[in-house]
Structure formats: structure tokens, C-alpha cells
Amino acid sequence: MSTPLILLILAIIAIACYVVGTRHALAIAGGRSSKLHSRPGYYGTFVALCAVLPSVLILAAWLVVSPLYINSTVLDGFPEDVKARSPAEQGLSFGMVSSLARGMNVLSLDEIERIGGNPVELRAALGAKGVPLAGDPEPYMVESAGDLNVMTKISNWVMTAVVLLAALIGAGFSYTRIAPRFRARNRVEKVILASLVVASSIAILTTVGIVASMLTEATHFFTSIPPWEFFFGTVWDPRFAAAGATDSAGQFGLIPLLLGTLYIGFVAMLVAVPSGLFSAIYMSEYASRGVRSVAKPLLEVLAGIPTIVYGFFALTTVGPFLRDLSSQLNGLVTGDYANFIQAQSVLTAGFVMGIMLIPYVSSLSDDIITAVPGTLRDGSLGLGATQSETIKKVVLPAALPGIVGALLMTASRAIGETMIVVLAAGVAARMQLNPFEPMTTVTVKIVSQLTGDLEFTSPQTLVAFALGITLFAITLCLNIYALYIVRKYREQYE
Known part of the structure; x- marks a missing residue:
């Protein structure tokens, strides 16, 4: 049966x-x-x-x-x-x-x-x-x-x-x-309580299992490659070995990947924060109920688009547009129509990723600004302040801790993005500050190190787990700090 x-x-x-x-x-x-x-x-x-x-x-x-x-x-x-x-x-x-x-x-x-x-x-x-x-x-x-x-x-x-x-x-x-x-009720409620405990433990045990598995494989990697060479190395050149080989030839410097991750995430936040924050202020303070009921769902639709679609959008539309635009601008200024913005670049990946992050910033900030007590607005308006002055000097300072927490959560989302970077920023691990050139991130290299018919016996594959545990630690710290700020904000105004 x-x-x-x-x-x-x-x-x-x-x-x-x-x-x-x-x-x-x-x-x-x-x-x-x-x-x-x-x-x-x-x-x-x-x-x-x-x-x-x-x-x-x-x-x-x-x-x-x-x-x-x-x-x-x-x-x-x-x-x-x-x-x-x-x-x-x-x-x-x-x-x-x-x-x-x-x-x-x-x-x-x-x-x-x-x-x-x-x-x-x-x-x-x-x-x-x-x-x-x-x-x-x-x-x-x-x-x-x-x-x-x-x-x-x-x-x-x-x-x-x-x-x-x-x-x-x-x-x-x-x-x-x-x-x-x-006492049937007592017995039933004990069973329900036990079920709730088991359900709540699933997420905790899953997190522990993920961390334990990554730590185990990362430990195997660090037995072949010294930790200081990984965390402070400035060259990424893994030199893939054949399946079954244990040759540790290659350089596994984390710094180029970490810089690329932070750089692309920074550009994305430059795009997402102003647009998302201003749209949140408009919808919570200025927009009528009818406009808000239409604009907010339309804005949040962006959060439901798969990241691979954003990647294709960057690869086929944004990247070529920026490349051709730079060629035209260079031709107008110097007469040489060579493009100075690559189709795959930090700017392309950061811009498209920023568009993807706008609904996260907007939705979280809108909820936080709306949660500010109305008595603060009424008091400011009653003292003669205009609506813009009330928003700038009363509402935003009151909502600032929550907004900062929302931005930190959004930053952790940007750091963990993969598909947009693969298609829009390339796979070149380099250290440079030119936003018009390609760079890559930690998540991209995790994918590339685990792609193909490889055995988990060489540093070339085990390094993916070291990269994973590093990225996990970074995003965990950001989330913990964001939760600390949000909880402090809630305690102040509840």
C-alpha cells in the first residue's frame, strides 16, 4: 500500500x-x-x-x-x-x-x-x-x-x-x-505545545546543520591552505586540478572577491536607497489612499521578479546601453568613439541590482515611517511646522533606527546576490576602483568552484565552503546588527 x-x-x-x-x-x-x-x-x-x-x-x-x-x-x-x-x-x-x-x-x-x-x-x-x-x-x-x-x-x-x-x-x-x-484538554495542549516546539526547532536545527557542514569542509580546506593566505591574499587563481587530484597549486586570495562583493553592493545601495526611501516617504506621507493602493503593489511587484530575469535584463539591455552611451559621449568629447564603459561592469551589475532592491527599501521603510505615532506629527503641525518640516525634523529622526535596520537587511540581500553578478559583472577576480570595468563577487566564485565533474578532495573545490562560511559570517553580522537596531526602535515607540 x-x-x-x-x-x-x-x-x-x-x-x-x-x-x-x-x-x-x-x-x-x-x-x-x-x-x-x-x-x-x-x-x-x-x-x-x-x-x-x-x-x-x-x-x-x-x-x-x-x-x-x-x-x-x-x-x-x-x-x-x-x-x-x-x-x-x-x-x-x-x-x-x-x-x-x-x-x-x-x-x-x-x-x-x-x-x-x-x-x-x-x-x-x-x-x-x-x-x-x-x-x-x-x-x-x-x-x-x-x-x-x-x-x-x-x-x-x-x-x-x-x-x-x-x-x-x-x-x-x-x-x-x-x-x-x-484531563483531556491538558493532554491535547501538551501535544500541541510539543508540536510547536518541534516546528520552531526545525529552522534552528537547519541553520546549525548548514553551518556545521560548511565548517567541516572549510576545515578540510584550511588543512591544505593556511588561513592567512586565504583571508589576506590578494590574488585569486585556483588553477583547477583534475578529478581525484589533491594538488594544492594555486592562489586563493579572498581580498579581490570581497572587494568586488562590497563594491557592487555599494553601487546597488546608491541606486536603491534614495529611490526606495523617497518613494516610501511619498507613499506614507503625501500619497492619497487611492494612489497608495495602486502604487505600493506595483512597486512591490519588482520583488517578485526572479533574479535571473534581472540578469538577462542587465546582459541584453542595460549593459549594451551603457556601453553605447559611453561610446557616444567619448566621441562627442574626444572624437574617438571607443567605449569606456564595459557591457559587463560594476556599474551595470550595481544599477540593475539596485533596481531589484528598491521594493525592499521602500516597503520596509514605508512600514517603519507609518508606525511613527501620529501624535508626533500632530504636535509638530500644531506648533506651526509645515508638512515637509515635520517629515524632515520629526518623522524621519523618529523612524531613523528602523530605517537603518531596514537598510542593513537590504545590504545583506545585496551581498548574497549571484545571478545578476554572473551575467552583468563577469567572473574576473581583480582589485580595481574603476566602476566601468568588470569585477566579481564571492557568490559567483562559489558557483564556479562547484560547477563541473569535480570531487570534494582538492582545495579547488573545498575553497567554495570557505567562501560560503565567510559570506555567512558577514551577512549574519549585518542581520544581527539590523535586528538589534529594529528591536531598540520598537521598544522605544510601542
């Missing part, structure tokens, strides 16, 4: 348990809910939880453990010469076995009996059914595929029986516990 069907049956059981539990609680109370410790619905919920929760936990554990056990058993059944091969080759063999097993599921029993263990006929039969194979299967693969299917089917039937039996046992046990003074 498939997992979705089992979950559907458990949902039906839960509904039935809720109805039966609620009616049983009312029956033992003589139809008067005032005699019960909890409301009747809590008793029904208690029965439903006792029936479904253990079953779902068993189902989840089974789905994790059973494939591991079955795959290990199939691998142990391989011939000795196959088990003597490298783990990569064994993985390819098991992948072929899995493909054969999935393909055999579409064949009828008569076809499987007719084919027997002949790999050539099996491949022909699967090809006729539209099931492609990566290579020619060997006889032991056909046998292992059959064993894999048999064990998988047995596991599914046993899992179904165990899960449904656990649901019935849980329902029967909880049904017998129902009594007028049974």
Missing part, C-alpha cells in the same frame, strides 16, 4: 476517532458537558491524536530505516568481485539495479517469467515499454533487482499492517481512558 493511501486511511481514522470520542464523552456525562473536566471536543481530539500520532511516527521511521536496510542487503548480495570495486563503481551498479527494479514493476508476471534472468531480453522488454537503461545489465543485476522488488513489497505490506495496527491500538487505549474527570 502506498504512503499517500496510508495517510488517507489514517486521516479517515482520525476523523472517526474524533467523532466517536466526542460522543462517548457526552454519553458518560449523561449529555451534560458541564460534568466533564474538558469540553467534549478535547476528548475526541485526544482519541484522534492517540490513534494517529504514534502511527505517523512509526510510518516516518519505517520510511527512513527500511530503504537503508533493503539497500544494504542488496549490496551485500552482490558478487565478491563487484564488492571489491570502488564505492563509486558500486554506486553505479546499484543505480542500474534500481532502474531494473523500477522497470520490472511495469512488466506483467508472464513477461517476467518468460524473460527469466536473461539481461538482454529484459533490456529489450523494458525498451519496448519506454523504460531507458544507462547500459547493459549483467545477470547478477537482474537477480538483485528481483530481490529488491520482493523485499520492497514485503516491507510495504508489513509497514501498512504495523501502522494500521498501531492506530487501532492507540484508538482503543485512548477510548478506555475517557472519564468525566479525565
Whole structure:
């Protein structure tokens, strides 16, 4: 029985348990809910939880453990010469076995009996059914595929029986516990509280897992390359090694990548901050309700555009426009129509990224300015100040901590951008201050170091994790500082 069907049956059981539990609680109370410790619905919920929760936990554990056990058993059944091969080759063999097993599921029993263990006929039969194979299967693969299917089917039937039996046992046990003074509400709320704790822990555990994985691989990198050469190096030249090689030749200086990241982010903030902040001031202080209801959603549409679309826009429109514009300007001034702005440059990437960041600055700043108490505006206007003077000397100073926090969050978003930089700024790692020339960022090099058929054994690939943990530390510090400022602002005006 498939997992979705089992979950559907458990949902039906839960509904039935809720109805039966609620009616049983009312029956033992003589139809008067005032005699019960909890409301009747809590008793029904208690029965439903006792029936479904253990079953779902068993189902989840089974789905994790059973494939591991079955795959290990199939691998142990391989011939000795196959088990003597490298783990990569064994993985390819098991992948072929899995493909054969999935393909055999579409064949009828008569076809499987007719084919027997002949790999050539099996491949022909699967090809006729539209099931492609990566290579020619060997006889032991056909046998292992059959064993894999048999064990998988047995596991599914046993899992179904165990899960449904656990649901019935849980329902029967909880049904017998129902009594007028049974604290059903307390039990249900404890389960809900535990569920909330688990849900809130997922994000924390995910963050810990990400950091731990990056730190582990970054530590392997720093065993080959000294940390001071990475953090203070001024040359980026990784010199890719062949797959399987451990040659550490190359220079892994972080400074050019870090400068490119900060430079492009700075240009983007120069574009995004004035436009976003001024639009926020207009929408919160000057715009009528009708204009605001139309302008704000249209502005926030920019935040929903995929970054790859911005990258194409920069590559095909903004970059060539700036290049041609510089050529015309140079021709008017000097008579030489050579362009001094490259199509891929810091200016192109920063300008397009700034357009992408405008809705972040505008939306966050608008919410913060709107949250400033109206009594401050009324007091300023009552003392004779104009609306512009009130905004400049009362509203903005009051909202400044929150606006600074919003700008720091926007800066962390700019630092982590990848696709716009790849298409608009190029991949050249260089140290220069000319905004009309290409540069690259940390995120671009993370992508390039992990692209291709490479093994995670050489510094050329492990450096991506060192770059990742560095970028993570930078954005984390920005976010922490921004949250500190925002919380301080909220404490002051709530």
C-alpha cells in the first residue's frame, strides 16, 4: 500500500476517532458537558491524536530505516568481485539495479517469467515499454533487482499492517481512558505545545546543520591552505586540478572577491536607497489612499521578479546601453568613439541590482515611517511646522533606527546576490576602483568552484565552503546588527 493511501486511511481514522470520542464523552456525562473536566471536543481530539500520532511516527521511521536496510542487503548480495570495486563503481551498479527494479514493476508476471534472468531480453522488454537503461545489465543485476522488488513489497505490506495496527491500538487505549474527570484538554495542549516546539526547532536545527557542514569542509580546506593566505591574499587563481587530484597549486586570495562583493553592493545601495526611501516617504506621507493602493503593489511587484530575469535584463539591455552611451559621449568629447564603459561592469551589475532592491527599501521603510505615532506629527503641525518640516525634523529622526535596520537587511540581500553578478559583472577576480570595468563577487566564485565533474578532495573545490562560511559570517553580522537596531526602535515607540 502506498504512503499517500496510508495517510488517507489514517486521516479517515482520525476523523472517526474524533467523532466517536466526542460522543462517548457526552454519553458518560449523561449529555451534560458541564460534568466533564474538558469540553467534549478535547476528548475526541485526544482519541484522534492517540490513534494517529504514534502511527505517523512509526510510518516516518519505517520510511527512513527500511530503504537503508533493503539497500544494504542488496549490496551485500552482490558478487565478491563487484564488492571489491570502488564505492563509486558500486554506486553505479546499484543505480542500474534500481532502474531494473523500477522497470520490472511495469512488466506483467508472464513477461517476467518468460524473460527469466536473461539481461538482454529484459533490456529489450523494458525498451519496448519506454523504460531507458544507462547500459547493459549483467545477470547478477537482474537477480538483485528481483530481490529488491520482493523485499520492497514485503516491507510495504508489513509497514501498512504495523501502522494500521498501531492506530487501532492507540484508538482503543485512548477510548478506555475517557472519564468525566479525565484531563483531556491538558493532554491535547501538551501535544500541541510539543508540536510547536518541534516546528520552531526545525529552522534552528537547519541553520546549525548548514553551518556545521560548511565548517567541516572549510576545515578540510584550511588543512591544505593556511588561513592567512586565504583571508589576506590578494590574488585569486585556483588553477583547477583534475578529478581525484589533491594538488594544492594555486592562489586563493579572498581580498579581490570581497572587494568586488562590497563594491557592487555599494553601487546597488546608491541606486536603491534614495529611490526606495523617497518613494516610501511619498507613499506614507503625501500619497492619497487611492494612489497608495495602486502604487505600493506595483512597486512591490519588482520583488517578485526572479533574479535571473534581472540578469538577462542587465546582459541584453542595460549593459549594451551603457556601453553605447559611453561610446557616444567619448566621441562627442574626444572624437574617438571607443567605449569606456564595459557591457559587463560594476556599474551595470550595481544599477540593475539596485533596481531589484528598491521594493525592499521602500516597503520596509514605508512600514517603519507609518508606525511613527501620529501624535508626533500632530504636535509638530500644531506648533506651526509645515508638512515637509515635520517629515524632515520629526518623522524621519523618529523612524531613523528602523530605517537603518531596514537598510542593513537590504545590504545583506545585496551581498548574497549571484545571478545578476554572473551575467552583468563577469567572473574576473581583480582589485580595481574603476566602476566601468568588470569585477566579481564571492557568490559567483562559489558557483564556479562547484560547477563541473569535480570531487570534494582538492582545495579547488573545498575553497567554495570557505567562501560560503565567510559570506555567512558577514551577512549574519549585518542581520544581527539590523535586528538589534529594529528591536531598540520598537521598544522605544510601542
